[in-house]
Amino acid sequence: MTGLTQRRREPGEQPRSTDGGPAHLDLDDLETRARSALPAEVFDYYAGGADAEVTLGEAPQAWRSWRLRPRVLRGVDHADLTTTLLGTPAATPVGVAPWAYQGMAHPDGELATARAAAGAGALLTVSTSATHTVEEVASASAGAPAWFQLYRQHSPVHTDDLARRAGAAGYRALVLTVDLPVLGRRRRDLRNDFALPAGLRMANQPAPGGAPAEPGPPWTAADIGRFADLSGLPVVVKGVLRGDDALACVRAGASAVWVSTHGGRQVDLVVPSAHALPEVVDAVLGEPGPDGADVEVYVDGGVRSGTDALVALALGARAVFVGRPTVWGLATGGAAGVRAVLDGLSAELAHAMLLCGVASPADAGPDLLVRSGWLPR
Numbered sequence: 278m279t280g281l282t283q284r285r286r287e288p289g290e291q292p293r294s295t296d297g298g299p300a301h302l303d304l305d306d307l308e309t310r311a312r313s314a315l316p317a318e319v320f321d322y323y324a325g326g327a328d329a330e331v332t333l334g335e336a337p338q339a340w341r342s343w344r345l346r347p348r349v350l351r352g353v354d355h356a357d358l359t360t361t362l363l364g365t366p367a368a369t370p371v372g373v374a375p376w377a378y379q380g381m382a383h384p385d386g387e388l389a390t391a392r393a394a395a396g397a398g399a400l401l402t403v404s405t406s407a408t409h410t411v412e413e414v415a416s417a418s419a420g421a422p423a424w425f426q427l428y429r430q431h432s433p434v435h436t437d438d439l440a441r442r443a444g445a446a447g448y449r450a451l452v453l454t455v456d457l458p459v460l461g462r463r464r465r466d467l468r469n470d471f472a473l474p475a476g477l478r479m480a481n482q483p484a485p486g487g488a489p490a491e492p493g494p495p496w497t498a499a500d501i502g503r504f505a506d507l508s509g510l511p512v513v514v515k516g517v518l519r520g521d522d523a524l525a526c527v528r529a530g531a532s533a534v535w536v537s538t539h540g541g542r543q544v545d546l547v548v549p550s551a552h553a554l555p556e557v558v559d560a561v562l563g564e565p566g567p568d569g570a571d572v573e574v575y576v577d578g579g580v581r582s583g584t585d586a587l588v589a590l591a592l593g594a595r596a597v598f599v600g601r602p603t604v605w606g607l608a609t610g611g612a613a614g615v616r617a618v619l620d621g622l623s624a625e626l627a628h629a630m631l632l633c634g635v636a637s638p639a640d641a642g643p644d645l646l647v648r649s650g651w652l653p654r
């Protein structure tokens with residue numbers, strides 16, 4: 278947190294080089310360093326989006342189509358970031374979105390990300406497509422709360438098995454990703470003929486050579502309650518962009534919905550998360566979840582600063598999740614790199630909250646925002 282005044286330079290003191298440490302979070306610089314650290318096709322896989330990447334490019338801009346209306350003289354001299362997510366305490370409303378194949382970014386992969394999230398008190402979401410098993414990542418979290426993200430697998434038996442294992446391993450929620458009936462068309466990957474490195478461990482996939490899988494039917498809302506029963510966990514539905522879908526998920530037993538364009542990697546030209554969020558919040562506001570508590574709404578996509586995160590909270594998100602910033606942190610600095618990203622974004626958020634007279638995440642509301650007419654939409 279910056280102090281009340283500028284620091285005065287000592288006589289003869291030269292400006293410090295900022296190369297020596299993370300004086301502040303510079304995500305553009307981190308991305309540039311990750312680009313140098315990673316093989317070009319791996320960087321492209323992580324960075325890229327679907328088709329012409331319009332949605333990918335618009336995501337950060339969309340948060341920035343809002344302007345803040347700071348509250349003054351409200352007696353707020355401290356911003357407390359602590360919150361609960363589905364009843365689980367978290368030190369910050371900035372969490373880690375699930376992302377695949379972390380072993381390509383760092384040898385410790387998901388284990389490093391888990392340690393970083395645990396250290397930061399940030400909620401971790403672990404991808405099905407991890408390079409360490411459901412149970413290994415749970416152990417690395419050392420009791421810190423984590424959620425497990427589930428994709429529909431080729432074999433429904435395998436999908437169900439993963440849901441049960443997530444419950445048994447101590448994850449606190451099951452995140453069903455519903456925006457990937459098939460993979461989006463990612464031009465960079467097509468151009469690079471991207472393939473996963475030969476030695477990469479697909480830790481949650483069944484061993485090759487088993488019986489050929491019989492694909493099950495596509496998921497419907499009815500699967501929400503079924504997975505809650507199988508896993509014994511509350512279900513979060515990730516990849517919702519419409520109010521009617523959000524309400525249908527809640528009525529089918531979801532405890533939370535997660536507004537997401539999948540980082541612009543699935544369908545291009547979809548509405549940015551920042552614009553879909555208010556519709557989803559309106560649709561489910563005050564709806565009870567299966568345990569009677571209010572349903573929660575989360576969001577991800579293009580959140581790159583504390584002020585972006587504050588806009589999301591003001592629009593009604595209970596938590597924001599970040600994907601690529603943690604990719605760049607892991608690729609450049611392992612667990613410490615991810616930790617610096619999470620701590621940096623949380624510090625920026627706390628700073629922005631204080632400057633806007635917002636004492637806690639729950640204290641953020643739509644009164645903080647205006648959509649400026651003069652801004653390009």
Ligand SMILES: Cc1cc2nc3c(=O)[nH]c(=O)nc-3n(C[C@H](O)[C@H](O)[C@H](O)COP(=O)(O)O)c2cc1C
Pocket residue numbers: 322323324336374375376377404405406426454515537538539540541542577578579580598599600601602604
């Ligand atoms: C490299 C990469 C891999 C991803 N893998 C998954 C995944 O396995 N499961 C999932 O639900 N979402 C996955 N996502 C989407 C993220 O969870 C999240 O929605 C998105 O990255 C948020 O946008 P941001 O990267 O702009 O923060 C992935 C995203 C990226 C960038």
Ligand SMILES: CC(C)CC(=O)C(=O)O
Pocket residue numbers: 377406457460539542
């Ligand atoms: C295994 C993939 C489907 C992971 C993913 O969600 C992505 O690359 O966006």
